[in-house]
Amino acid sequence: MAVVVSNFVNGEFVAAQDYIDSINPATGELWAKIPNSTEDEVNVAVAAAKNAFEGWSTTTIQDRSKILQKIADLLEKELKEFAEVESRDQGKPVSLATNIDIPRAVYNFRFFATSILHIKSDCTFLDGAGAVNYVQHVPVGVAGLISPWNLPMYLVTWKIAPCIAFGNTCVVKPSEMTSVTAFMLCKVFQDAGLPPGVVNMVCGTGPRTGEVIIRHPDVPLISFTGSTAVGRHIQEVTAPNTKKLSLELGGKNAAIIFEDCDLANCITTTLRSSFTNQGEVCLCTSRIFVQEGIYSEFIQRFVEASRQLKVGDPTTNVNLGALISAQHLNKVKSFVELARKEGATIQCGQGVDQLNLPNPENKNGYFFLPTVITNVSDSSELMQSEIFGPVVCIVPFTSEQEVIKRANNCRYGLCATVWTKDLGRAQRVARKMEVGTVWTNCWLVRDLNMPFGGMKDSGIGRESATDSLEFFTEKKTICMMI
């Protein structure tokens, strides 16, 4: 029996007019029915959020903090169940959801529950005029929060937590492919005593449900994480309405590996940065630049390690589960086909190695082996387009100057990793990279106080304690003559 997901509006679960199928990527079977919310249904949700705004925006910071803490505590108690459902919905290994996705969702609430207790605002005294100026952070109103399928709970909570912590209300639309844990989270909101209408959730596809949210005149700010194409569309649609926008978009991230690096650590971490969550993380490494002196050794060791990774039933002890959908699997496959056509070398993975799926239930799942491609030109689509799957290209380079130029030769600018023991070089290269985050000798080590976001086609805006405060509030200067 499929799970039937409801919308959550004004503190209550409500049945929808229409439903769409949600597939378990590891089996290819229907496993949940998701509302495909209409314009009328979104309008009701926006009205509930608007109605709740006055009450919520005037609660004390201490009270909001307590509720967010409670949400975190309740979510943490159900970590195991959330992790299992996240895996069934998305295809990722249960172990990954247990160790990364759900704990981070808990932490998102805890982080903003506490960071709001420490907000300071600027204050000046104009000596000659005898005036005091101070800045008030004012919640903006009803936020539209739209999230993707790759890290469902991790990302939807990264939006909801700051949004409500800073006093806004919201209408949330999770991805139509992964809505089940977001639906479960609404029960946590109820149990934690979040007042009705503060968070409203409407499920559905982008063109039908998302489109109503982004165009709605009573939604003055949109926080969106997803593809660059949809992000650009949101910019176009909202331009006439001067909405506040935060856009976290695609990536095509480079790893730059110098001869003097700690190669063992570099290989282990680059394997993780390439293939975690089946390569379906916006921060995953996609282009690996290796200095020529260690190029052959790197390929040999990296390919050998890639072949050791276990792919299969996400409920078992595997490194990679299933890709999100049949359509996405075909997209990822088409890049390997392109590599073949362009005469590149497929060192390991799809079409070269055998996929071994012992559990017959998984025979129609969307599995893909970690695939390593070499002998590819920088201008190829393989090096320019976001693949968003377990496929990486490795290319050689000679000098520091050359690799900086080549790594920046890309329309995306989300993140990069730099591997060297020479700290001077690490600094020089990091400072020249056209990306929002550079990790040197590590990957995905995150301090939520630090700004997160992309340059170029990877987005607009940053997220962190202070950056999210800037986004989710308006700054008002109040001048008092004394």
Ligand code: NAD
């Ligand atoms: P997507 O753009 O197709 O969809 C993202 C969300 O937008 C979904 O909820 C979808 O229903 C909705 N949407 C689609 N069309 C819409 C419309 N016309 N109006 C309003 N909403 C609409 O992206 P996806 O395939 O779900 O996610 C993968 C993409 O997300 C990749 O490009 C990845 O790099 C990116 N991503 C970026 C970050 C980041 O922090 N920069 C994080 C995770 C994922």
